[in-house]
Amino acid sequence: MKSKIHSFVSAAICGKTRPIRTVGSSIRSHRYQKEFHMFFKGLSISRGCSLAAAALAVATLGAMASTAQASIILNGDFSANASSFTNTPGYYGDVANPNNSNPNNATNWVPTGNGGVNGTGTGVGNVFGPASLSINTGGIVADFAFIQGGGTISQNFSATAGQTYTVSFVAGSRNTQTADFYANVTDSTTSAVLGNLGTSIAPIVPVNTEFTSYSFNFTATADPLVLNLGNSPTGNDESVSFSNVMAAAVPEPAALGLTGVGALGLLLLKRRKTA
DSSP states (O other): HHHHHHHHHHHHSSSOBBBBHHHHHTTTOOTTTTHHHHHHTTTTTOTOHHHHHHHHHHHHHHHHHHHOOSSSSTTTTTTTTTTGOOOOOOOOOOOBTTTOOSSSTTOOOOEEEEEEEEESSSSSSSSOOOSSOBBBBBOOEEEEEEEEEEEEEEOOOOOOOTOEEEEEEEEEEOOTTTEEEEEEETTTTTEEEEEEESSSSSOBBBOOSBBBBEEEEOOOOOSSSEEEEEOOOOOSOOOOEEEEEEEEOOOOOOHHHHHHHHHHHHHHHHHHHOO
8 A cells, every 4th residue: 555655656756747636636546645635735846856855755655654543443333233223222132031132232342231232323213322412522423332230341352562542432321310431441361451531439420411522541461452331320220321432553753753754845845846
């Protein structure tokens, strides 16, 4: 993928004189098109440009590619098998309850206690979520996992040892209720808590009018890791819901610095061309 980016940049900067936005239009489906236009929109450089300038641009886009991180948590929006939750009110299926045909878990997640999946992608709608599916920072939640009473949902995953990651998600309590929740990442071998937001003893209290965004950081170990999202109710059936769960690597400062240097270098090239 990077080699394609490099060839596009080299052709645009050191080829015949033309605006690089023309080259950008030929890669309309390329995932880095937005970054391309951000740096090069309207820029025109002649064949006589220096190899150093080309190398600088290539290095800059290489840094962008390396810092673009995908979530290492699977099915964080709980949509994978949401459409299979058709039995109201959306509880997980149970072999002891033959009338409940819902799946026994959300794909990639392991539940404990009582819970299930609700949302617009299910056949049951919003029963256990906050009054609105809107998010306080913008956007709308489609599907979500809920925990009614004490319980957890967890997912095992692997990460690069020594790398710092940010876990982010949205949470909300059931309309008319006040629930408490906690979230943490633990080492599956030692059970050490590597990062957390609230604890089972001192949990976080979400609002019940809409979903609220939360995040925390952790540094990975070499062992497999576990992300735990839990409910610490003060009543019998208080419910908390989660969605948009992600864990992504924090970009390295060196890569961010290289991107900034590349932008400055290209700005100087443009000024020299127009002088």
